[in-house]
Amino acid sequence: MAKTPDSRLGKAQPPDASEEELRSLLRARKAKRLRDARCEMLDTVDRLRFEGRKAELGEALRELGELERRLPDTDAPRRHYEESVAVLRDAGDTLKLAHSIRHLGDVHYDAGRVDLAEPCYHEALSIYRGNSDARPLDLANAIRSLAVLKADAGEIEDANRLWREAYHLYVEVNVLTGVTESAIRIALLARTQGDSEKAREWARRGSVAADASGDGERVRQIREIRASIDG
Template sequence: MDAAQEHYRASAEIYRRLHNPLKTAHTLRHAADIYRERSTRDESERLYVEALEIYRDHPGTPPLDLGNAIRGYALLKEDTGDRAQALALWREVNDLYELAGIAESRRRIGLLSGE
């Protein structure tokens, strides 16, 4: 995991220097996922926030890429006990995932809201 973490961070920096925002956001999101899985929450949050800022600012962001980044951030918020923020994020990702036929967000919304 250490090597993967470093490779994703290095890749993000290369894409950043190449002025490729969508590839930068994609690799930042994967790095954030690894940090989340390793319970390095502060760094994970920082990377998710940066990836989401890039995705939200770019008009060509694929909805599924945005949804996947939001999903990771929602899982992080669940892990930290911030149920209200996690629920808001899952609701946001739900619309994006429904376009792609992915049902995970509906299940998470039900669990977090008691529905």
């Protein structure tokens, strides 16, 4: 018996999707996953609110805010973080409170509300510094946020001091992305102050950390920054 031809052989293949179409499709899929996760988290928040579980509610609201920040065109993250702060302040869980306050500061800063962001960072740092159970990484991340704000405001000395503290904390916990960023930020501040020797030394430290991380994109960025400093 003759073999039946495979109908797929003669079937016209669809044209290859363009790179932009593929990126658009991936973005749509990611957005759908985020929206699905958001719906699940909203259900969790409602349940915890009904059950009166304040500490868990405060954390869930913060996680909901983090999800909302990854979705476009919404002011919901600020509202969720503000409620998280209020709930956790009432619950008395200071470390979780500090975490939510820092994220609220980030939301304010990203929206250009620097006058509201800075007090958040200072309060979060005060809590972390005053609690022996605070994780060094949480402290480092809070310092980082304030350092970015200070540098952007032109307060170079404060920014430099904060970035150095963050650098040593990131080294302590072996978070190479934090080590790399801190070193490069210090290098760029040194260049701003006209200290080429210090700029090159800190850029070298950042380059070593980037190489150790194995992040090719970060390595490329560091090489460009080092070239601009050396140039």
